[in-house]
Amino acid sequence: MNAVSPLASRRHDSATERWSRMPVIRTGDDYISSLKGRGTRLFLFGELIDEPADHPMIRPSINALRATYDLAIDDPELATAHSPLIDAPVNRFLHMPESPQDLVMKNRMQRRLGQLTGTCFQRCTGLDTLSVLHSITWDIDEKHGTGYHQRYLAFLKEAQRHNVLIAAGMTDPKGDRSKRPFEQSDQDMFLHVSGRNDDGIFVRGVKAHMTGGWNQHWICVMPTMNLSEHDKDYAVVGMIPGDAEGITYIYGRQSSDTRSMEGGSIDQGNAEYGGQEVWVYFDDVFIPHEHVLMDGEYEFAQDMVARFTAYHRASYVCKTGLGDVMTGAAATIADYNGVDKVSHIKDKLVEMVHLNETIFSSGIASSHEAKPLASGIYMNDAMLSNVCKHNVTRFPYEIARLAQDLAGGIVATMPSEKDLDNEEAGAIIRRFLKGRDDIPTEDRMRILRLIENMTLGRNAVGYLTESMHGAGSPQAQRIQILRGMDVESKKWHARKLAGIKQA
Numbered sequence: 241m242n243a244v245s246p247l248a249s250r251r252h253d254s255a256t257e258r259w260s261r262m263p264v265i266r267t268g269d270d271y272i273s274s275l276k277g278r279g280t281r282l283f284l285f286g287e288l289i290d291e292p293a294d295h296p297m298i299r300p301s302i303n304a305l306r307a308t309y310d311l312a313i314d315d316p317e318l319a320t321a322h323s324p325l326i327d328a329p330v331n332r333f334l335h336m337p338e339s340p341q342d343l344v345m346k347n348r349m350q351r352r353l354g355q356l357t358g359t360c361f362q363r364c365t366g367l368d369t370l371s372v373l374h375s376i377t378w379d380i381d382e383k384h385g386t387g388y389h390q391r392y393l394a395f396l397k398e399a400q401r402h403n404v405l406i407a408a409g410m411t412d413p414k415g416d417r418s419k420r421p422f423e424q425s426d427q428d429m430f431l432h433v434s435g436r437n438d439d440g441i442f443v444r445g446v447k448a449h450m451t452g453g454w455n456q457h458w459i460c461v462m463p464t465m466n467l468s469e470h471d472k473d474y475a476v477v478g479m480i481p482g483d484a485e486g487i488t489y490i491y492g493r494q495s496s497d498t499r500s501m502e503g504g505s506i507d508q509g510n511a512e513y514g515g516q517e518v519w520v521y522f523d524d525v526f527i528p529h530e531h532v533l534m535d536g537e538y539e540f541a542q543d544m545v546a547r548f549t550a551y552h553r554a555s556y557v558c559k560t561g562l563g564d565v566m567t568g569a570a571a572t573i574a575d576y577n578g579v580d581k582v583s584h585i586k587d588k589l590v591e592m593v594h595l596n597e598t599i600f601s602s603g604i605a606s607s608h609e610a611k612p613l614a615s616g617i618y619m620n621d622a623m624l625s626n627v628c629k630h631n632v633t634r635f636p637y638e639i640a641r642l643a644q645d646l647a648g649g650i651v652a653t654m655p656s657e658k659d660l661d662n663e664e665a666g667a668i669i670r671r672f673l674k675g676r677d678d679i680p681t682e683d684r685m686r687i688l689r690l691i692e693n694m695t696l697g698r699n700a701v702g703y704l705t706e707s708m709h710g711a712g713s714p715q716a717q718r719i720q721i722l723r724g725m726d727v728e729s730k731k732w733h734a735r736k737l738a739g740i741k742q743a
């Protein structure tokens with residue numbers, strides 16, 4: 241499969257050419273402009289979309305990423321850091337953790353962005369991918385004498401200088417989950433090296449559920465699971481521009497997503513911000529050698545996934561920012577309904593905060609407990625990071641349940657904004673959907689729609705389902721907890737205190 245490929249004659253550009261067409265981004269406006277005119281192939285509702293950045297269903301997800309640029313300008317202490325690589329300040333999403341404090345600051349920034357957007361702002365996967373590649377490329381070079389780490393540093397420097405975004409393409413479709421990549425009936429079920437020439441490699445396959453996949457300038461493809469010697473072609477890591485030849489995007493639907501095409505701003509719940517997941521098909525896409533960071537070193541795939549999840553599972557503290565919004569929405573509707581002083585309402589708000597802060601404490605603790613790696617950067621404590629993500633697979637669901645409890649049934653049966661705007665229907669709605677006399681009906685409707693948006697609608701993807709499956713389904717954390725829990729030392733302590741003679 242890896243002999244000189246017939247694909248070798250296909251048009252492909254060099255690493256330098258790829259960087260030369262990348263923008264240098266400073267502001268949120270620069271970012272929005274950078275997405276236009278890229279000539280990508282993106283399907284939505286069975287049609288290729290000419291200019292996805294202008295599509296009303298896609299734009300809210302772009303706004304969420306824009307917020308990461310805006311925050312760097314509005315609050316540089318929180319959202320930028322000094323890069324020793326280019327000796328300049330960079331967006332914190334492009335800064336490699338040089339200390340536990342860097343990881344703590346990252347978590348604080350993630351919570352803040354969750355509060356500001358109420359959705360998945362799509363940039364954590366890229367930072368966590370760059371972070372893990374620092375140490376993995378170093379370790380592969382140590383063992384094999386390869387030159388991946390220098391390639392990685394060269395890429396990172398350019399990424400920092402251009403202030404661009406990198407999407408994480410880890411999850412393959414996986415087909416029959418009981419089979420390894422090389423055992424699948426369809427060899428493309430996991431992304432793999434499909435050809436080679438003197439300048440680089442070609443890859444074929446799909447990366448699924450990719451967060452902000454179309455909204456970012458680069459995609460990093462990488463293995464999704466541990467690999468065997470038979471899976472060597474699947475052990476590939478590479479950086480690919482989002483507009484490379486051979487890429488097709490298919491947009492993922494979200495509940496109530498077409499509300500953003502109806503006009504108005506109430507029924508969307510959160511009209512400004514949303515998330516994005518896309519399926520990305522790579523049809524023999526070229527990667528120049530300079531952007532290949534693993535090629536056949538299958539024995540590092542497992543470590544790569546484990547280290548990625550150590551970073552990424554702590555990144556789920558972002559959901560505590562959304563939890564703050566959720567708690568605020570529940571408290572507001574109780575207020576509008578005139579029941580904010582009632583004891584069971586206050587108790588439910590306390591429960592929401594307790595659950596939310598429990599998530600935050602495990603995530604931030606894993607950053608405080610970070611340890612240095614041989615390559616010189618720090619990595620989150622894996623046990624605490626897995627505990628953080630495991631909390632996230634449960635607690636947002638309970639927080640959402642409590643928010644719906646406080647909202648009342650109207651959260652799921654409310655008439656539309658267009659009915660509110662109709663003279664006859666609107667008069668009935670304004671009169672009977674009112675809570676407290678001094679609160680306009682429209683305000684009550686807006687907060688109810690926000691609760692609907694985050695618990696049932698578009699941003700429930702970011703708040704609930706992503707919390708469940710993003711960075712691995714719950715069982716993936718339990719496996720890591722089992723690996724790290726050292727039950728033998730716990731048994732030893734118990735036997736000692738019980739007065740049992742130690743073996």
Ligand SMILES: Cc1cc2nc3c(=O)[nH]c(=O)nc-3n(C[C@H](O)[C@H](O)[C@H](O)COP(=O)(O)OP(=O)(O)OC[C@H]3O[C@@H](n4cnc5c(N)ncnc54)[C@H](O)[C@@H]3O)c2cc1C
Pocket residue numbers: 365408409410411412413414417418447448449450451452517701702705706709710711712713714715716
């Ligand atoms: C909103 C969202 C955003 C995401 N963003 C990204 C992203 O940016 N980049 C990216 O790479 N991925 C992303 N993901 C993908 C995410 O990492 C996967 O959803 C997750 O790893 C689970 O894989 P799956 O969805 O294929 O589930 P499945 O593999 O279909 O799992 C379904 C169930 O089967 C169980 N199961 C699966 N295989 C086995 C097995 N062999 N043995 C026993 N049980 C098994 C699982 O534990 C789970 O309970 C995202 C997912 C979501 C929902």
